[in-house]
Amino acid sequence: MSAKSLVVISAGLSQPSSTRLLADRMAAEAASLLREQRVETAVQTFELRDVAGDIMNNMLTGFPSPKLSAVIDAVSSADGLIAVTPIFTASYSGLFKSFFDVIDNQALAGLPVAIGATAGTPRHSLALDHAIRPLFTYLHAVVVPTGVFAASEDWGNGADAVRALPDRIERAAGELVPLVAASERSRQVHDPFALDGTFSPVGGFQPE
Amino acid sequence: MQFGIFTVGDVTTDPTTGRTPSEHERIHGMLAIAQKAEEVGLDVFATGEHHNPPFVPSSPTTMLGYIAAKTEKLILSTSTTLITTNDPVKIAEDFAMLQHVAGGRVDVMMGRGNTGPVYPWFGEDIRQGIPLALEKYALLRRLWDEEVVDWQGKFRTPLQGFTATPRPLGGVAPFVWHGSIRSPEIAEQAAYYGDGFFSNHIFWPAEHTAKMVAFYRQRFEHYGYGTAEQAIVGLGGQVFMRRNSQDAVREFRPYFDNAPVYGHGPSLEDFTAQTPLTVGSPQEVIDRTLGFRDYVGDYQRQLFLMDHAGLPLKTVLEQLDLLGEEVVPVLRREFAVNRPVQVPDAPTHASLVDVRAAAVEPIAVEPVAVGGSVEVER
Numbered sequence: 070m071s072a073k074s075l076v077v078i079s080a081g082l083s084q085p086s087s088t089r090l091l092a093d094r095m096a097a098e099a100a101s102l103l104r105e106q107r108v109e110t111a112v113q114t115f116e117l118r119d120v121a122g123d124i125m126n127n128m129l130t131g132f133p134s135p136k137l138s139a140v141i142d143a144v145s146s147a148d149g150l151i152a153v154t155p156i157f158t159a160s161y162s163g164l165f166k167s168f169f170d171v172i173d174n175q176a177l178a179g180l181p182v183a184i185g186a187t188a189g190t191p192r193h194s195l196a197l198d199h200a201i202r203p204l205f206t207y208l209h210a211v212v213v214p215t216g217v218f219a220a221s222e223d224w225g226n227g228a229d230a231v232r233a234l235p236d237r238i239e240r241a242a243g244e245l246v247p248l249v250a251a252s253e254r255s256r257q258v259h260d261p262f263a264l265d266g267t268f269s270p271v272g273g274f275q276p277e
Numbered sequence: 278m279q280f281g282i283f284t285v286g287d288v289t290t291d292p293t294t295g296r297t298p299s300e301h302e303r304i305h306g307m308l309a310i311a312q313k314a315e316e317v318g319l320d321v322f323a324t325g326e327h328h329n330p331p332f333v334p335s336s337p338t339t340m341l342g343y344i345a346a347k348t349e350k351l352i353l354s355t356s357t358t359l360i361t362t363n364d365p366v367k368i369a370e371d372f373a374m375l376q377h378v379a380g381g382r383v384d385v386m387m388g389r390g391n392t393g394p395v396y397p398w399f400g401e402d403i404r405q406g407i408p409l410a411l412e413k414y415a416l417l418r419r420l421w422d423e424e425v426v427d428w429q430g431k432f433r434t435p436l437q438g439f440t441a442t443p444r445p446l447g448g449v450a451p452f453v454w455h456g457s458i459r460s461p462e463i464a465e466q467a468a469y470y471g472d473g474f475f476s477n478h479i480f481w482p483a484e485h486t487a488k489m490v491a492f493y494r495q496r497f498e499h500y501g502y503g504t505a506e507q508a509i510v511g512l513g514g515q516v517f518m519r520r521n522s523q524d525a526v527r528e529f530r531p532y533f534d535n536a537p538v539y540g541h542g543p544s545l546e547d548f549t550a551q552t553p554l555t556v557g558s559p560q561e562v563i564d565r566t567l568g569f570r571d572y573v574g575d576y577q578r579q580l581f582l583m584d585h586a587g588l589p590l591k592t593v594l595e596q597l598d599l600l601g602e603e604v605v606p607v608l609r610r611e612f613a614v615n616r617p618v619q620v621p622d623a624p625t626h627a628s629l630v631d632v633r634a635a636a637v638e639p640i641a642v643e644p645v646a647v648g649g650s651v652e653v654e655r
Contacts, residue, residue, distance in 0.1 A: 129542030132481045134551060262461040262492045270469035272412030274431040 074255040075099060076147040077114040080154040080165035081187070088187045089116060091219045092153040094235075095185055098242035099151065099249070108250045115140050117164050124164065127171040137171075145176040146259070149249035150210070152201070153185035153217075156193040160200040161186070169204060178209040181248035183241045184216045191220040213244035278612050279623050280605045281321025282314055282597070283356035283513065283580040286334035289587035292535040297587075300333050306590040307334070310583075311344045313594050315351040317601020323354035323386065323580060328362075328395050331537075338371040345379035352625070353379055356475075356580065357388025357456045360417070361409040362399035364433065369420035369441040376446040381626030386454040386475055386511075387414060389463075401432070407462050408432075414453075418470065421450035449629040454511055454578075457489070464489055468496030473509035473623065476573070479582060480538070482551050486512070487572040494574065506620055511578035512569055515554045518599045522557040528592075529556045536586035559603040566604075567611050575616050577623035579608070 077096045081088025096112055103110045117124065123137035133141055144150060154165035169177075184201045186193070197216035205212045215237060223234040267273060284307055290297040298306065311322040322344060324334045334340060341353040353375065358368060368385075376383045389406045390396075396403040412430050419426050420441040429435040445451070454473035457463035458481060467474040474493040476486045490510055497508035517532075519525040526545065533545045533556075548554055555565040566579065581600065584593040622628070 126543040126547070130480065130539045130548070132485070132551070134543070134547070135482075261488070262464075264462060264465060268462060268465070270411060270466050271415040272430065273408055274412055274429075 071256060072109040072111045073103065073148040073249050073252065074143070074146065075103070075110050075112045075149045075151070075249060076143050077112065077151045078117060078144065078153065078165075078168070079114065080117045080162050080168070082118055082155070082162070082164070084118075086155070086187075087219065087221070087224065088153050088155045088185075090224075091185050091187055091217065091238075092151060094238050095151045095153065095183060095217060095242060098238050099149070099183070099245055102242055102246040103249065106246065106250060108246075110249070113143050115143070117168050120168075121164055124167050124171055128167060133171065140168075141172050141176075144180075145172065146255050146257075147180060148252035148255045149245055150177075150180055150182045151185065151245070152182055152205075153187070154201065156186050156188035156196045159193070160196055161204070166204070169208065172208075174208060176208075177205070179252075180208075180210040180254060181245055181252060182210045182212045183245040184212060185219070185241070186216070187219045189221050191218070191222070194218040194220070211248060213241060213248070215241040215244055217241045278576070278609065279320040279352070279578045280608060281319045281323065281352070281354075281578070281580050282310070282583050282600075283321075283323040283325070283354075284310065284334070284584050285325045285582070286327060286332050287537060287585055288331040288333060289537060289585065291587040291589055292531045294589075298590075303333050304340070306584070306593075307340065308343060308347075309590060310593055310597065311351065312347050313597045314601075315348040317597050318605065319351070319597075319601055321352045321354055321578065321580060323356035325356050326359050326390075327392070328398065329392060338375045341375055341383070342378050345375065345382065348382075350382070352382050352384060354384045354454075355386050357386045357390070359390040359395070360387040360413050361389045361406055362395055362401050363413075365413045365417040365420060366433075366436075366439075366441060369417055370443075372451050373421065373441065373443050373445045376451055376626070377443055381446050381630075383626070384452040384454065384624075386456045388456040389460075405432070407460065410463065411466060414455075414466065414470075418450075421445050446626065447630045447633075449626065449633050451626070452624040452629060454509075459485070459489070461489070461492060464493040465496055468493055468500050468502075468508070471497065471500065471502035473511055473577070475511035475578070475580075476513065478513040478553055478569075479515045480552065483553065483569075483572055490573040490576075503621075504619070506574055506617065509621070509623060510573055510576035511580065511623070512573060512576060513553075513580055513582060514566060514569070515552075515582045516562045516566075516596075516600070516604075517556045518559050518562055518596060518604070520558060522561060525556050525558065532586040532588055538586075540586075559599055562600075562604050563607050563611070566608055570612065575612070575620045577621070 077092050079089040079092040100112050120137045123134040127133045154161040182205050186197050202212050217237045288303045314322045324337050326337050328335050337355050372385050389410050393403050426439050427437050454475040455463050455467035456475040458477045478486045494505035494508040498505040517529040555562050583596050
């Protein structure tokens with residue numbers, strides 16, 4: 070059996086970034102669970118900063134550069150996606166949104182996704198559910214129930230004594246892993262020329 | 278092989294001078310460009326169709342009719358005619374009329390148009406773009422090929438006993454190209470009818486164009502019009518030339534950087550690497566263009582976009598001199614080398630008349646419907 074493909078997208082901007090740190094933690098947890106279940110998995114991590122100019126150029130020209138194309142192809146054919154963004158101005162960062170804006174809106178259908186977000190304060194935490202989750206729902210991706218939010222203080226132990234950040238990461242990974250293990254997305258051959266079953270070259274009108 | 282130019286018809290401020298031509302000036306510029314195309318030995322002039330500023334060519338057959346009177350050999354075409362939002366009856370009549378006016382020097386390229394509001398302005402829905410293109414073209418074909426048409430569809434009021442007039446010149450419709458950047462449905466449609474497929478080419482990477490053309494060729498063969506290599510393929514191209522490559526880059530860069538379509542995005546160097554845009558010497562244009570054959574196969578029509586992004590008319594006319602005198606003669610010669618004999622030229626009115634005569638002669642017992650169809654009740 071071929072390896073499952075787990076793709077990690079981090080929209081963090083600084084180097085190093087806490088967004089990337091969270092993405093790595095979520096990926097490591099998922100990879101560890103998959104290993105325990107003897108599901109061979111290849112993990113690829115992409116920083117959107119590396120293709121930031123390419124994303125905006127795609128917006129303007131309508132086609133991706135070869136470098137961006139490789140990232141889009143990896144996400145589109147993944148068995149699972151971990152997508153993490155910093156919260157800017159009450160929502161995902163513009164870079165995060167722009168990346169998903171330039172991907173074909175059918176390309177993520179059925180893709181298991183775990184979402185994560187970082188911010189300076191826990192008061193932004195609902196952005197995960199009012200902004201990031203609907204974005205993936207619109208794309209017909211399958212978003213697991215637990216979103217992982219990490220405010221600055223979560224990197225210590227103060228934020229939430231009841232269920233700390235590692236617990237939330239574990240829970241999200243636990244929800245994502247069975248979906249990744251069951252996914253056949255990376256094995257599917259995508260035919261960009263496949264026509265809708267109802268297609269007729271002379272149009273579809275049938276007189277009564 | 279045919280070579281020519283296609284124009285978008287944009288009125289754009291020249292970024293180097295801040296000057297914006299008037300609509301009147303731009304329209305007359307386009308007319309001058311078309312006449313120049315014939316003068317320098319090009320084969321085809323094609324105009325876009327738009328219904329919103331800053332574009333002027335809303336009425337292509339009016340413009341092409343004038344050009345027909347001013348030229349003798351040039352083939353007049355479009356890039357594209359909006360099959361989605363125009364009435365196919367009017368397209369059938371306008372282009373048949375143009376055929377008569379121009380002595381047959383007419384073909385037409387169907388396109389959907391991607392300007393959202395144009396659809397509702399003409400009473401249509403952009404989400405139905407593909408179904409509109411399929412149904413309206415199916416009707417257009419019948420209006421040209423059959424003398425009397427009874428028709429009912431989803432997107433137009435029905436027709437009973439309708440004859441589009443005038444009838445196509447010599448009983449053959451203008452050859453049709455279908456233009457598309459990324460819709461396999463349109464490549465399939467072109468193959469289904471044995472029509473030409475024109476890949477815009479200039480806004481997307483070559484690998485994409487290669488796949489679309491290969492798909493069309495394969496489907497052309499599937500529908501029994503010939504082998505895949507005999508399918509009728511056209512490509513767009515986009516060039517800016519000066520004798521010295523560096524001069525071309527220096528002069529064109531401000532136009533590129535501020536162009537409405539791709540300006541303020543990728544660098545000229547990136548865009549040149551990723552699309553067929555070539556800015557350099559005539560020899561560089563020749564080399565790049567000859568390379569197109571490597572990924573689409575031997576093809577029939579090459580159109581260049583030359584007059585856009587605010588380039589002054591004088592510059593465009595100089596470009597056409599270079600294209601006609603230094604580039605196209607070499608392309609004609611080089612594209613002919615090793616071209617398989619079974620690869621046809623692009624159909625012209627004369628060639629289509631011959632094909633029809635050959636097809637009709639053996640069975641010409643009594644007057645038949647134009648296009649050899651049934652349902653003649655006259």
